[in-house]
Amino acid sequence: MNALADLGLELRKLPDLGDAATRTRLSTPAIVAFFGLADKWGLRNEDAMALLGGVSHGRYYELKKNRKGLLSQDELTRVSLLIGIFKALNILFSQRLADQWASRPNSNVMFNNVPPLQLLVRGGVPAMIGVRRLLDSRRGGR
Numbered sequence: 001m002n003a004l005a006d007l008g009l010e011l012r013k014l015p016d017l018g019d020a021a022t023r024t025r026l027s028t029p030a031i032v033a034f035f036g037l038a039d040k041w042g043l044r045n046e047d048a049m050a051l052l053g054g055v056s057h058g059r060y061y062e063l064k065k066n067r068k069g070l071l072s073q074d075e076l077t078r079v080s081l082l083i084g085i086f087k088a089l090n091i092l093f094s095q096r097l098a099d100q101w102a103s104r105p106n107s108n109v110m111f112n113n114v115p116p117l118q119l120l121v122r123g124g125v126p127a128m129i130g131v132r133r134l135l136d137s138r139r140g141g142r
Helices: 018-040 044-051 057-066 073-092 095-104 116-139
Strands: none
Touching: 018 044, 018 057, 018 073, 018 095, 044 057, 044 116, 073 095, 073 116, 095 116
């Protein structure tokens, strides 16, 4: 089984994020969703910038203020993974715990008793994929 299948993704259904028209269509909803998630999780601006891949202060604050813009393929991928994590948390836990989960120390070996947010910020896309897999496996009862 390949990694995409593990995430429940089929290549035929994946949007072509290399296509400018697709990125244009998806960017504004992704930006709105990202800042909604950042709000719910109580993210500091520095952590939110890191989760987007280290965007500059100017770009970050422009996105935050206007809630629109064109995201890169990497940024859309990151937001998609974070939305998947957010969704899984809200399926697994009450809203309050789901909103606090990223910032609370976690005893799972993956997190080593630190908040998952630290892993997500430091580990980037590979960490986001790992956390999403962990939560999706929990959703599946594994």
